Structure formats: C-alpha cells, structure tokens
Amino acid sequence: MINILEAASNLYHSNLDLKNFAKWPDDLVNSNLPPKMIPAAKLVENFPLSGTTETNPLIEAIKANVNLMHWKRTYTEEEVGHDLYNRYGYCELFGPEGHFSSTQLRGFLGYWGNGLDYDWHSHEAEEIYLNLGGNAIFRTKEEEILLNPNETKMHYRLQSHSMITHKEAILTFVLWRGKGMFGLPKMD
Ligand code: ZN
DSSP states (O other): OHHHHHHHHHHHHHOHHHHHHOOOOSOOEEOOOOOBOOHHHHHHHTOOOOSOTTTHHHHHHHHHTGGGSBEEOSSOHHHHOHHHHHSEEEEEEEETTSSEEOSSOEEEEEEEOSSOEEEEEEOSSEEEEEEEEEOEEEEESSOEEEEOTTOEEEEOTTOOEEEEOOSSOEEEEEEEESTTTTSOOEEO
16 A cells, blocks of 8 residues: 555645645554455456556556555445446545544545446535546536546535546545544535
8 A cells, every 4th residue: 555655645746736735644654454345446457547647657556456455435325326336436545544544634546437427415624636537527516627637626615516427437536634524425
C-alpha cells in the first residue's frame, strides 16, 4: 500500500487545487488493514491507463495492488440497485479508518463502472474529487460538468451532488476535510 500512498502524495504535490484544499497529513501511520475484495475490484484491475502523465502513475499503482486494498461500499443494494452495487467501490487510503490512519484529512480512491447513475447524495465534510482516468458528468443543483482526467470538482458542506458515467468508467482520488470528516455520505 505504500506504493499507492507515494503515488497519491506525488500527484497531490503536483496539483494546485488539491494543495489549496488541504495540507498533506503529517500524522499517517500504517494501520495494516487486511485486504477486502468486492466485485468491482476485478474491474479496477482491468482499468485502462486513460489518465494523464500526472495521474497515470497512481492508476498504475492502484492496478498493481488491487488485491492488497480494503474495498468497501457505502450503500446497500436496496439503496442503489444491483448494477451500481456490483460495479462501484472505494478504498480509504488514509483517514480514520484508512490503510494509513489520520485524523487530519481523509483520502479515498473511488471507482464507478461505465453507464451508472450515482443518484443525489450529500455529506457534512467538504470534498474535492480529482479524476484519475475515464470520465463522468458531475452534477450539483447549480451546474453540470464533464470532468476529464486531472480535473477537480469540489463539493461544499451538505451540498447535494450526483454523478453519471456514460461510455467510460471513472477512477478518482477524493479528499475530505473539516467537520463531518469522520462521517459517510447518505443518499438524499
Ligand atoms: Zn461526495
């Protein structure tokens, strides 16, 4: 997992939006989380190297270490439906329950397969998405944008947002800061 953390750190330090969002945590301690597989992990292993020169090293590190990652799903199948439930997942790289513990910042690696509608949801923590590869439409009540690799999208405290993938899947690096950092998203 250290390879993934190093690639994530390199990417963070190359990206002004992420650097402006929060300081890189200096309290990281390896928590030796055991691997946990879900169906989407297999899809991540076969994710195309569809990022940029900045983001591809992290995509490669993730693909090479999929089997060491502790994959999770926030929602139940009843909440999001069978298809999304089986073609999405995330891993907490660092944070209160991450591979590397931190109480300063939370960093997730999130994957969604192609042709999925991740419906309106929200959370208390402030959030920034960095698209690593593939793409998706990111929606808030104010705007709707196509997020390309190495582009970021921020969500404010309790701001409703949703995401749609079309032809391509998407792999993302997501940071959470501030009040509610220890919580989880809820469907609206
Ligand atoms: Zn969010």
